[in-house]
Amino acid sequence: MKIFLSLYLVLAVILAQFFAAYFFSKGRTSYRKAFSALVLCISIYLFGYIMIINASNLQEMIFWNQFQYFGLPFIAILWLLVALLYTKTIYSLKTGTALLLFAIPAISFFMRLTNHWHRFFYIDWEIRQFAGYSSLYMARGFWYYVNISYAILCLFLTVIVYFVGYLRNKAGYTKSHFMVFFFASLLPLIGIGLILFAFDERSIDYSALIMPVSLLVITYGILKYDFLEIKTLARETIFENNLAGMVVLGPGKRIIDYNKAAEKFFEAMNISLDNHPIEQILNQEPKLLKIFDSEASHDFSLEIDGQKRFFEIDAVPLGDAHDGNARLLKSIRDVTEERKIQEKLKFLATTDSLSGLYNRAEFMNLTQREFVWAKRNNEELSLLIMDLDNFKNINDTFGHVAGDEIIREMGNLIKSSFRKTDIAGRIGGEEFAVVLKNASLEEAKKVAEQFRETVARSKVIYGKQEISFTVSIGVAAIRGNHDEINEITDILKIADDALYKAKAMGRNCVFTLESG
Numbered sequence: 370m371k372i373f374l375s376l377y378l379v380l381a382v383i384l385a386q387f388f389a390a391y392f393f394s395k396g397r398t399s400y401r402k403a404f405s406a407l408v409l410c411i412s413i414y415l416f417g418y419i420m421i422i423n424a425s426n427l428q429e430m431i432f433w434n435q436f437q438y439f440g441l442p443f444i445a446i447l448w449l450l451v452a453l454l455y456t457k458t459i460y461s462l463k464t465g466t467a468l469l470l471f472a473i474p475a476i477s478f479f480m481r482l483t484n485h486w487h488r489f490f491y492i493d494w495e496i497r498q499f500a501g502y503s504s505l506y507m508a509r510g511f512w513y514y515v516n517i518s519y520a521i522l523c524l525f526l527t528v529i530v531y532f533v534g535y536l537r538n539k540a541g542y543t544k545s546h547f548m549v550f551f552f553a554s555l556l557p558l559i560g561i562g563l564i565l566f567a568f569d570e571r572s573i574d575y576s577a578l579i580m581p582v583s584l585l586v587i588t589y590g591i592l593k594y595d596f597l598e599i600k601t602l603a604r605e606t607i608f609e610n611n612l613a614g615m616v617v618l619g620p621g622k623r624i625i626d627y628n629k630a631a632e633k634f635f636e637a638m639n640i641s642l643d644n645h646p647i648e649q650i651l652n653q654e655p656k657l658l659k660i661f662d663s664e665a666s667h668d669f670s671l672e673i674d675g676q677k678r679f680f681e682i683d684a685v686p687l688g689d690a691h692d693g694n695a696r697l698l699k700s701i702r703d704v705t706e707e708r709k710i711q712e713k714l715k716f717l718a719t720t721d722s723l724s725g726l727y728n729r730a731e732f733m734n735l736t737q738r739e740f741v742w743a744k745r746n747n748e749e750l751s752l753l754i755m756d757l758d759n760f761k762n763i764n765d766t767f768g769h770v771a772g773d774e775i776i777r778e779m780g781n782l783i784k785s786s787f788r789k790t791d792i793a794g795r796i797g798g799e800e801f802a803v804v805l806k807n808a809s810l811e812e813a814k815k816v817a818e819q820f821r822e823t824v825a826r827s828k829v830i831y832g833k834q835e836i837s838f839t840v841s842i843g844v845a846a847i848r849g850n851h852d853e854i855n856e857i858t859d860i861l862k863i864a865d866d867a868l869y870k871a872k873a874m875g876r877n878c879v880f881t882l883e884s885g
Contacts (some may be wrong), residue, residue, distance in 0.1 A: 374422060374578075375419055375422065375423060377578075377581065378415050378416075378418060378419045378577065378581070379419060380581070381415050381580070381581030381584060382412050382415045382416050382419065384581070384584055384585075385408050385409070385411050385412035385415065385584060386409075386412050390405075403447055403450045403451045403454055403462075404451050406443075406447055407444065407447035407448055407450075407451055408584070409440065410439075410440030410441070410443045410444050410447060411440065411444060411580055411584065412440070413436070413437065413439050413440030413441075414437050414440045414441045414444060414577065414580070415577055415580060415581070416436075417433045417434065417436045417437030417440075417441075418433075418437065418574055418577040420433040420436070421433045421434060421437075421504075421505050422503070422504065424503070426496075427494060427495070427496050427505075430494070430496065430503075430505040431494055431505070434505060434507070435481060435482065435484075438477070438478055438481040438482070439478070442473075442474035442475075442477040442478050442481075442516060442520075443471070443474045443478075444520070444557070445474075445519070445520035445521075445523035445524050445527075445557070446470055446471060446474055446519075446523050448523065448524060448527050448554060448557070449470075449523040449524070449526050449527045449530070450462065450470070451527075451550075452526075452527045452530040452531055452534075452550065452554065453530060455534075455550065456530055456531065456533070456534035456547075457609075458530060458534075473515065473516065473519045474516075474519070476512075477490075477512065477515075477516040477519075480512045480516075484510075488510055489510045489511060489512040490509075490510050490512045490513050490516075491507045491508060491509065491510055491513065492508040492509065492510050493507070493508040494506065494507050494508075504573065517561060517564075517565070520561060521558065521561055524554060524557055524558040524561070525558065527554045528551065528554050528555060528558065531547055531550050531551035531554060532551060534547045535547040535548060535551060549586060549587065549589065550587070552586055553583040553584075553586040553587050554583075556579045556580075556582055556583045556586070557576055557579060557580060557583060559575075559579060560575045560576030560577075560578070560579035560580065561576055563575035563576075564576060608626075608628055609628050609629065610628075610629075611628060611630060612630060612702075612703070613630060613700050613701060613702040613703075614627075614628065614630040614631030614632075614633070614634040614700070614701030614702075615627060615628045615630070615631055615698060615699070615700055615701070616631045616642070616647075616661075616698070616699045616701070617687070617696055617697070617698055617699075618647060618661070618696060618697040618698075618699065619696050621646055622646050622647045622648060622661070622662065622697075623644065623645065623646045623647070624642055624643065624644060624645060624646075624647060624650065625644065625696070627642050630701070631701060634671075634680070634701050637671060637673045638654065638657075638671065640653075640654070647661045647662070648662075656669075657669065660682050661682075661699055663684065664684040664686065664697065665684065666681060666682065666683045666684070667681075667682050668680070668681060668682075669681075669682055676705075677705075678703060678705040679703070679704050679705045679708045680701050680702060680703055680704060681701075681702045681704050682699060682700070682701050682702075683699070683700045683702070684697055684698070684699055684700075685697070685698040685700065686698075718731075719731035721780075721794070721795040723773060723776050723777055723780070723795070724776050724777060724779060724780030724783075724795045724801070725777075725780045725781070725784065726780050726783060726784070726793045726794050726795045726801070727792065727793065727794035727795075728794065728795065729794065729795070729796045729797070731794065732792065732793075732794025732795075732796055732802060733796075733857075735792045735794075735804075736752075736792060736802075736804050736857060737857050739792065739804055739806060740847070740857045740860070743806075743847060743849060744847070744849065744850050744855070745850070746849070747849035747850045748806075748807055748849050749807055749808060749809050749846060749847065749848055749849060750804065750805070750806065750807075750808070750846065750847050750860075751804070751805040751808040751809065751810060751812070751813030751844065751845070751846040752802065752803075752804055752805075752813075752844070752845050752846065752860055752861065752864045753802060753803045753804075753805065753813060753816075753817050753820075753842055753843070753844050753864065754796075754800065754801075754802045754842070754843045754861075754864040754865055754867070754868045755800070755801045755802065755803070755820075755840050755841070755842045755843075755868070756799060756800050756801075756840065756841050756868055756872070757775065757779065757799040757800075757838055757839075757840055758838065758839045758840060758841055758872075758876040758877055759838075759876070760772065760775070760798070760799040760838075763775060763836065763838065767831055767834065767836060770831075771829070771831040771834075771836060774829050774831055774836075775829055775836065775838055776795070776799065778827065778829050779801060779824070779838075779840075780795065780801075782820075782823060782824060782827060783801060783803065783820075786819075786820050786823055787803055787805075787816070787820075788805075788806075790806055791803055791804060791805050791806060792804040792806075802864075808846070809846060809848075810844065810845070810846035810881055810883065813844050813846055813881075814844050814879060814881050817842045817844050817879045818879050820840075820842070821839070821840055821842055821877065821878070821879055824838065824839060824840045825837075825839050825840075825877060839876060839877035840877070841868060841871040841872050841876045841877060841878060841879075841880075842868065842871060842878075842879045842880070843864045843865060843866065843867030843868030843869070843870065843871055843879075843880055843881075843882070844864065844867055844879060844880070844881040844882070845860050845863035845864035845867055845881070845882055846860075847860055863882050864882070866882055867880045867881055867882040868880070870882070
């Protein structure tokens, strides 16, 4: 009997050691690392029991029982931790939570290690004979019951976690995968029950006898379903650790799975994801609900940590739409940085870097659009063309850097003096233009005169020198579809001719020309 039992346990220890080393080497995922730690603790526990049943005296038995507690107190909590991580009930173990969960196992380890001082864990020991081998009987102290109660609680919670996972199938595996772990978690709970109620008679450690069966059940699951290797790695790489948020919707638009990025996205709106229809979860976010109801791609913006972020939400059908079990994958991709780059490129392509106004190409494009709109809707439109007076003399006297400062100041004055709806651009070296929407020739002339005075009062400090400058302005306008001007180039030529007249009149003045 002793030989058979020893061989059985030796094979279990070898199997446990193999899996501990294997899963530790493959420890890319959180629960796989926890599983390797669990198996290592089981192997320590079983090895200690082998030595106990083969020991020749009481002192050796007590020593190997103490050795068992290097792994035994941590088995139940590690079993629970594997369940929590495997079912995605939690995604990682935070330091504070770990200290709380492992507090009692750590205290139990310390209490057993120092038991000979206080005897809180075991009160007394003796050797008993059963079926041809010696067994160790231990009278239990109060901390033993604290420790075993905590172990029962952890294993009971483990069973519940797997049962909930079986019902919800959240992590995307078939329900038979969950049932493997579910059944394997029931066995140690049964073993503890036998120890509590049947240990006194025969002093058999039923948990040690049942634990290898649990390992065999899990081994069966690994070999049959491969859910601790390829499928898990694929899920972790493609789904779980994807930077894009992913939500899988099943029949009735019910959420059946999601990853960490999706959870973070919804947390920013104080929304908790759960196994409910998306309509119920997003009932306070009608815009987002409409997007999730659609199978088309949509843009969505959201303020996170005080910064506006932009997202693209795409839909990918999964499965056959005709089999009644079709699913829909909603991908939530943060495109904020891409949008920033696009805006920057657009700015560089359309903006004059020195003045901060539109460059010539963009100004002409926008002016053409407004010209067509004004003609079609019978609206007035005015155009100001402005030229800095004696700009070459400024460059020759103070240098081109000073000239650049004048251009930059001119851009600032234009942006602060005209309406935001007006279109302003730098169309040449020292030449600027402004389109005034819904403005008659008289109104434009008044605005132009006010701006000329603003420029004349302005000064640029360059080094220790104060530089004054003035501007000449030519003004032209159209009177909607009653005007004879039908091309944008015509009004540009009229405004340019008016500018030439202003220059001829001595500069620093405004000149207007009627169209037609």
